[in-house]
Amino acid sequence: MAVREGGAAVGHRTPGPAPRTPGLDPRTPDPDARWLAAVMHTAFFLLLGSSLARFLMRHPGEPRTPWIIALSVSLALLYVLGPTVGARPTAPRRLIWLSLVVAVWVVIVILAPSFAWCAVPLFYTGLRTLPPRAALFLVAVLTAFVVVAQLKLAGGFDPILLFAPPAWAAVAAAVFLYMQRQAARQRELIDDLIRTRRELAATERREGTLAERQRLSMEIHDTLAQGLSSQQMLLQAADRVWDTDPAKARTHVRTAESITELGLTEARRFVHDLAPADLADGGGLAQALRGLAERESGAGLTVRFHAEGGPVPLPDRVSSALLRIAQGALANVREHADATTAALTLTLLDDQVVLDIADDGRGFTPPPVTGTTTAGVRGHGLPAIRARAHQLGGTLTIESAPGEGAVLSVSIPLEAQ
Secondary structure, three states, rough: EEEEEEOOOOOOOOOOOOOOOOOOOOOOOOHHHHHHHHHHHHHHHHHHHHHHHHHHHOOOOOOOOOOOOOHHHHHHHHHHHHHHHHOOOOOOHHHHHHOOOOOHHHHHHHOHHHHHHHHHHHHHHHHHOOOOOHHHHHHHHHHHHHHHHHHHHHHHOOOOHHHHHOOOHHHHHHHHHHHHHHHHHHHHHHHHHHHHHHHHHHHHHHHHHHHHHHHHHHHHHHHHHHHHHHHHHHEEEEEEEEOHHHHHHHHHHHHHHHHHHHHHHHHHHHHHOOOHHHHHOOOOHHHHHHHHHHHHEEOOOEEEEEEEEEOOOOOHHHHHHHHHHHHHHHHHHHHHHHEEEEEEEEEEOOOOEEEEEOOOOOOOOOOEEOOOEEEOOOOHHHHHHHHHHHOOOOEEEEEEEEOOOOEEEEEEOOOOO
């Protein structure tokens, strides 16, 4: 019976805070709004200056001229003071400022109707400053003054002067309010996007933490836990023959001592960089597996190692994963299989590396594959092997049946590493 599982290589990273993308922060001032405000301010002073020049050219020396000049200067100064009276649109100081600007404009329009066109930038100022209903009311009042002033200048009834200003004001107000609502929707979308990115970063961080915990649990199982289990079995065997065969008991104790020394080395290296101690001397995977087979032989279990294929350079993470797989598989054999012999076979090919772990133990019925874990499997052995193979884009094959031993075959493609 065989169960095969394949998986693509996956990676995990621990993300930091979500990066701030330029233009996505709703607190950043809108450069387009500043540009539009500059255009409107420039238009206001151009209209104010041209209206004053027109009045002086057509009405020189009139008694009202000093008043027109004084009101024009006052209106210009008030308009200049606008940005300094308060940034919040609903601030009382800004409302007072707007009221003074409109009042001076109304007086000057009554005295000189040609100043009516200065209302165009005031539409924009009112729409930016007031709530929508109040702004529309102000636009209607300003438009009415513009119509009366134009009809007064024309000296009679003119349909275009009666209907054109209201139509133009309605279009301008509608476009501006539409743009404001679109900007509000855009800010809401940006807020949602920023919130989503933060939630995604938090989710990735949690997934990375869980993946790291799983990796550490597999490392501990395949190193420290395996060594402690072997020591326990050797010491129990030594205790059983302590009185009847002291020489054999001492042999078990010395073997347990060597396993303890190796476990201590593994623990120290585990703290430093989590690299297998057997691979630290640079002898390669084959030598590490041969040493593992020699150490695991004894106390009723003989482990043999065999390598096939030419020398193929293996990535460090592949060598480390296969060594951990072999350690975990042999730990399962010693603890569960009741086997007398086991064999490690390493096959190096040009495009893949295959590790087979076979034993002549009691065998078992391979459990069904459910993702990267196996339901109903005791401990972390087979789930850890499946997870390691899955992380490297490899496949795991389990061939076993009750009473017929078991063969675990792990194939790792080298092209994807």
